[in-house]
Amino acid sequence: MAKRINPSDPTPAYLQIAGDLRRAISDKELEDGDQLPSLRSLMADYGAASGTVRQALDQLQNEGLIIARQGQGVFVRMPRRLERRGTKRHLRSARPSATAPLEAEAQAQGFVRGQQLLEVATVPAPESIAQRLGIEPGTQVLVRRHLLTLDEEPAQLADSYFHVAQVEGSRIARNEKIPGGVHAELASVLGTPLTHASEELIARMPTPGEAIELRLPRGTPVVELLRTIYASDDPVEATRFLFDGSRHTFTYDVPLD
Amino acid sequence: MAKRINPSDPTPAYLQIAGDLRRAISDKELEDGDQLPSLRSLMADYGAASGTVRQALDQLQNEGLIIARQGQGVFVRMPRRLERRGTKRHLRSARPSATAPLEAEAQAQGFVRGQQLLEVATVPAPESIAQRLGIEPGTQVLVRRHLLTLDEEPAQLADSYFHVAQVEGSRIARNEKIPGGVHAELASVLGTPLTHASEELIARMPTPGEAIELRLPRGTPVVELLRTIYASDDPVEATRFLFDGSRHTFTYDVPLD
DNA sequence: AAGTGGTCTAGACCACGCC
DNA sequence: GCGTGGTCTAGACCACTTC
Structure with missing residues (x-):
């Protein structure tokens, strides 16, 4: 995973983070049910404030790709139809x-x-x-x-x-x-x-x-x-x-x- | 509109604000194309920090009820099908x-x-x-x-x-x-x-x-x-x-x- | 108790649209 | 220039889950 924000890229940091995670999911590095890195470890990895990392996770939640469970973690979500x-x-x-x-x-x-x-x-x-x-x-x-x-x-x-x-x-x-x-x-x-x-x-x-x-x-x-x-x-x-x-x-x- | 956060209500402040605005829309106080109060005026009305008001507006955007246009304002959105x-x-x-x-x-x-x-x-x-x-x-x-x-x-x-x-x-x-x-x-x-x-x-x-x-x-x-x-x-x-x-x-x- | 996500503050600064 | 929304920080504190 990239784990780095590119400051010269005009893309907002939260979308860069979301993009990294999205790619990991679509490349099957992370599969249905797998746990994502915790919010705090993403903050450390990317050197970003909590709000920024939350925005990234919110973005992916709104795309229906992940689900956050309080007290447990954030997980990949791809239900069958x-x-x-x-x-x-x-x-x-x-x-x-x-x-x-x-x-x-x-x-x-x-x-x-x-x-x-x-x-x-x-x-x-x-x-x-x-x-x-x-x-x-x-x-x-x-x-x-x-x-x-x-x-x-x-x-x-x-x-x-x-x-x-x-x-x-x-x-x-x-x-x-x-x-x-x-x-x-x-x-x-x-x-x-x-x-x-x-x-x-x-x-x-x-x-x-x-x-x-x-x-x-x-x-x-x-x-x-x-x-x-x-x-x-x-x-x-x-x-x-x-x-x-x-x-x-x-x-x-x-x-x- | 309520314009007040009830601190004894366990509902998060941002959802209370979103709820007020949602009700205004469904009661037709605000109709398709109408502009909502600006972010800064909502902060003042509710005595909330910017992040909190933003969360409320994000919520409504994700429900498809409003659309925010940078430099212009936030508007009610109900497209025909x-x-x-x-x-x-x-x-x-x-x-x-x-x-x-x-x-x-x-x-x-x-x-x-x-x-x-x-x-x-x-x-x-x-x-x-x-x-x-x-x-x-x-x-x-x-x-x-x-x-x-x-x-x-x-x-x-x-x-x-x-x-x-x-x-x-x-x-x-x-x-x-x-x-x-x-x-x-x-x-x-x-x-x-x-x-x-x-x-x-x-x-x-x-x-x-x-x-x-x-x-x-x-x-x-x-x-x-x-x-x-x-x-x-x-x-x-x-x-x-x-x-x-x-x-x-x-x-x-x-x-x- | 320790680790997780959820909410919130009080700002700063940026980007965009309009007059 | 001024008002709009958009991004971001650096924390604090809460709620929930697991051990």
């Missing part, structure tokens, strides 16, 4: 109830997947949901909130919204898991199959509240995904997903012509 | 040459879209591309590199890779724009239509180099999208897109059953 298939996936009105397909998919990729039903409630529809369900904002809707984990770590929030009139009295409106899956249940309650869905994704930085819910370290973007499910062109479910962006990849099939 | 449709989009082997569909789409959304062909070259295939084209890494492939702009600002990089044998001698291999579009040309060169594509997206923070190429302020994630185009199950093109995550949304249609 779960592939989420947007097509030919789990969305089937008739579903083999052996093992849930999402479960199997995660297992095949070597993850332990967990799912918690956090809440079932009736609430006024948020703007983005109302728009997609084709109702006025503020109309009462039923919401089922889930938290999903990968390898025991929170990785995804999913809030699914339904028209109250369509699901009241059904298992969907009760605070309990639905063994065959919500979509099979929804199709059966409606008496028509679910025909298609549309998905809209954006990437952004999390709000502080979201960062806490998903336990996101600095430098981790989230992917917000809005999925609308239709039965014969009528929107029957709208779900707002919030994914840990560092631990997912999203795939879609696109037919041409 | 271009919708990129993953389905029924521009990918047609026969394409009406009136106005390019992507162009029309951007215009309909009120953006001025620009496109530059940066380079056409033959290079060894990067790992991720080789994998998707079904060839050995390092095999020579033809690449066409584009930079796309929205409202005169760089917003997207796109590197499209082709099998050398399939495109040599065609207009695709020459350093010039292709009026009817690359895909119509590719289908005609191959003598078969393009049948389908797959897209894989990840969200992450940019490398410093990428941040410069796309002129990304701090707190802006990128979306890296790998698209593979097939003609009868044979991969014929692989493109690596890099989007300014703050200025795009991605939409897909998902058929069910």
